[in-house]
Amino acid sequence: EPEVTQTPSHQVTQMGQEVILRCVPISNHLYFYWYRQILGQKVEFLVSFYNNEISEKSEIFDDQFSVERPDGSNFTLKIRSTKLEDSAMYFCASSTNLGNTIYFGEGSWLTVV
Amino acid sequence: GQNIDQPTEMTATEGAIVQINCTYQTSGFNGLFWYQQHAGEAPTFLSYNVLDGLEEKGRFSSFLSRSKGYSYLLLKELQMKDSASYLCAVTFYNYGQNFVFGPGTRLSVLP
Numbered sequence: 524e525p526e527v528t529q530t531p532s533h534q535v536t537q538m539g540q541e542v543i544l545r546c547v548p549i550s551n552h553l554y555f556y557w558y559r560q561i562l563g564q565k566v567e568f569l570v571s572f573y574n575n576e577i578s579e580k581s582e583i584f585d586d587q588f589s590v591e592r593p594d595g596s597n598f599t600l601k602i603r604s605t606k607l608e609d610s611a612m613y614f615c616a617s618s619t620n621l622g623n624t625i626y627f628g629e630g631s632w633l634t635v636v
Numbered sequence: 637g638q639n640i641d642q643p644t645e646m647t648a649t650e651g652a653i654v655q656i657n658c659t660y661q662t663s664g665f666n667g668l669f670w671y672q673q674h675a676g677e678a679p680t681f682l683s684y685n686v687l688d689g690l691e692e693k694g695r696f697s698s699f700l701s702r703s704k705g706y707s708y709l710l711l712k713e714l715q716m717k718d719s720a721s722y723l724c725a726v727t728f729y730n731y732g733q734n735f736v737f738g739p740g741t742r743l744s745v746l747p
Contacts, residue, residue: 526728556734556735558735558737564739565723565737565738565739565740566673566679566723566740567737568734568735568737571656571734572731578732579731579732579734614678614679618667620734621665621732621734622667622727622733624669624681624684625681625682625735627678627679627680628678629677629678630677630678
């Protein structure tokens with residue numbers, strides 16, 4: 524069964540450093556997403572991406588965040604200058620269409636120290 | 637903003653039936669999804685409701701009332717492996733149809 528894959532599974536970084544989280548969405552899906560979940564809290568929407576541009580973003584997704592689809596398969600989330608409060612599990616997800624079921628990757632656990 | 641409410645925790649016994657409720661604001665409602673999330677893992681899709689009524693899928697069923705802004709997930713013949721968080725997620729037209737997740741209900745199944 525096709526699945527969303529994410530790398531790395533776990534990353535520890537120093538405050539102020541740049542981090543890139545990578546994702547390979549399901550191949551026939553057109554919409555891609557990043558969500559985050561701070562430990563013990565709810566899953567929060569960050570950004571949705573369609574046709575090589577951002578279609579929607581939340582208030583969490585400020586200027587420190589960016590997304591890119593550098594080639595035909597990868598979808599990346601970059602955090603330019605990490606803060607302690609960026610420590611969370613970051614989930615990539617994809618769907619065939621907007622409003623359809625989204626399928627999550629296994630997540631990238633980011634720890635900022 | 638879009639508010640979605642669920643009970644924080646529930647406990648049930650192996651073999652029993654449990655109902656997990658979810659309420660949401662009705663304005664702009666598009667669809668409602670239930671996901672299961674084991675600790676430290678990704679959410680996995682369980683069910684989807686867009687019209688009023690009950691959707692049955694094996695041991696799991698989900699109900700929706702659009703006019704009341706209410707849904708529930710019904711788990712039958714509970715097994716120990718059903719111990720997990722159950723996330724209600726709603727898509728709203730006025731939020732780009734992106735998923736808004738509730739806080740999740742942590743279910744503990746006891747022997």
